[in-house]
Amino acid sequence: MIIQVTVGCSHNQCTFCGTYKDQKFRLKDMALIKRDIDEMSSYRHEFTRAFLADGDVLILPNEQILEIIHYIKKKNPAIERVGVYGNTKAILKKTPQELSALKGAGLGIVYQGIESGNREVLRRIKKGAFPHKQLEAAEKIKAAGILLSQTVLLGxxxxxxxxxHAIDTGKHLGDMSPHYAGALTVMLLPNTELYRDMREGRFVLPDKFGLLNELRLMVINMKVKSPCFFTSNHASNYLPIRARLPEDRHRVIALIDQVLKKRDERLLKPEHMRAL
Ligand code: SF4
Incomplete structure (x- = not known):
């Protein structure tokens, strides 16, 4: 069950992201949110998971998030887990007590977009959070007993x-050791600053094998301290991988090495099958 709770993203400055460019961030009217929950709940009786959209619902005051989660669970007693996107600033604004209250109410997973572990890259893409703050936020989520899923961007x-970028991101993921980590490939969208940078020659996207080399360097450097399910099976990627780290590290590196050695594009996902 996906319920739209906010409109847009409170940060809305990342140079590569065009998702909410024309939307001013706001909370939807609570009565409308509840009406949506009522409607969704009438479609099916056995929803077990719910996701609160859009960009970073975690930035809302706790009382509002709790009210929404309680209402979802009242209407859908089978709900086992509620998820949200949480950007680093939003996570850091929450106290440990607030995060524990959300966990107690049913918040089971937070999706944190990291994009890179390299400070200069994060500065250039205007992510609004540097690695040490991302690490602090990651530790807060895990300390509250909430699952942490992070995404990074190849290219x-x-x-x-x-x-x-690849080496620092791998090390950073290792330091944070999220429960889940996903590598996506950056897509250059016409309504973004990064697209303009590309058009004007300030940004050059690595080629397919360059992106694969980034994936390899990330995995090599990702020395997790606790088990992490790592994937690169998002539609944007050229080589889908699903791995349990640390145990699958050597298998994954060997697979990427094989593809890099052959440099045969037929081993990669065809361009027309890639999408966001
Ligand atoms: S990438 Fe995430 S934080 Fe950045 S503008 Fe897009 S939705 Fe907001």
């Missing part, structure tokens, strides 16, 4: 910062 450093 976001461009050819100029490709290796630094």
């Amino acid at each position: 976001i450093g461009g050819t100029e910062l490709s290796e630094e």
